[in-house]
Amino acid sequence: MLSRFRGLISDQSEGIEERRINKHIVKQCAMIFVALCIILMLHGLLGGIIVASLGASSCILFLTPHKKASQTKNLIGGYSLAAISGIAFSMVHSALYTINISELDVILIVVCAFAAAVTTLLMVMTRLVHPPSAALALGLAADPHCLRTAVAALAGIVILCVIRRLLGKYMRNLI
Numbered sequence: 001m002l003s004r005f006r007g008l009i010s011d012q013s014e015g016i017e018e019r020r021i022n023k024h025i026v027k028q029c030a031m032i033f034v035a036l037c038i039i040l041m042l043h044g045l046l047g048g049i050i051v052a053s054l055g056a057s058s059c060i061l062f063l064t065p066h067k068k069a070s071q072t073k074n075l076i077g078g079y080s081l082a083a084i085s086g087i088a089f090s091m092v093h094s095a096l097y098t099i100n101i102s103e104l105d106v107i108l109i110v111v112c113a114f115a116a117a118v119t120t121l122l123m124v125m126t127r128l129v130h131p132p133s134a135a136l137a138l139g140l141a142a143d144p145h146c147l148r149t150a151v152a153a154l155a156g157i158v159i160l161c162v163i164r165r166l167l168g169k170y171m172r173n174l175i
Contacts (some may be wrong), residue, residue: 024172028062031171035062035163050139050149053082054156056132061164065171069130072161077128079136079157082119083150086140089115093141108142115141 035058057079061070068074093111119137123129136153140146164171 025174028065028171028174031163031167032058032062035160038159038163050136050153050156053132053135053139054153054160056135057130057157058160060130060132061160062171063174065164065168066173070164072165074128074130075157075161076154077126078119078123078130078133079154081122081126081128082133082137083140083154085119085122086115086137086143087146087150089118089137089141090143090146094144112138112141 036055057075061075064070089111093108096107096111115137116134119134123133136150140150140153143149
């Protein structure tokens with residue numbers, strides 16, 4: 001690993017294959033940057049957890065573009081399951097909030113944890129596993145405007161999938 005990093009910053013790489021891999025690393029990291037810039041410009045500044053889940057998804061997508069976790073069905077499926085779970089648990093949180101329970105912070109923690117756990121369970125059961133989706137569900141459960149946020153996150157993951165589809169032939173698995 002260290003030899004790959006050294007090859008990025010100097011011309012003393014060990015061979016032609018090493019340089020070719022280094023070019024892929026730089027190129028695919030640039031793709032991550034461009035993809036996230038496009039998503040953030042189109043959707044403005046989203047909530048921190050939503051941006052974090054899209055950032056994690058973009059790393060998986062562009063660093064391992066030909067592995068199972070990067071398949072379009074897993075990305076869109078995982079995010080769809082997370083949206084359903086996150087919205088449902090946001091509604092539970094809102095209902096408990098209107099009851100005026102004194103321990104609202106504890107309730108929010110439990111509701112968010114359930115949203116992530118249920119999303120993970122659904123992803124495994126449907127074989128649509130994409131780990132950053134659990135972060136999306138957690139963020140949506142805590143978001144009072146979760147429907148708008150879920151639509152933005154789903155649009156963001158679709159944009160990432162389209163970019164990967166267009167550029168996939170130029171990428172290789174880096175890890």
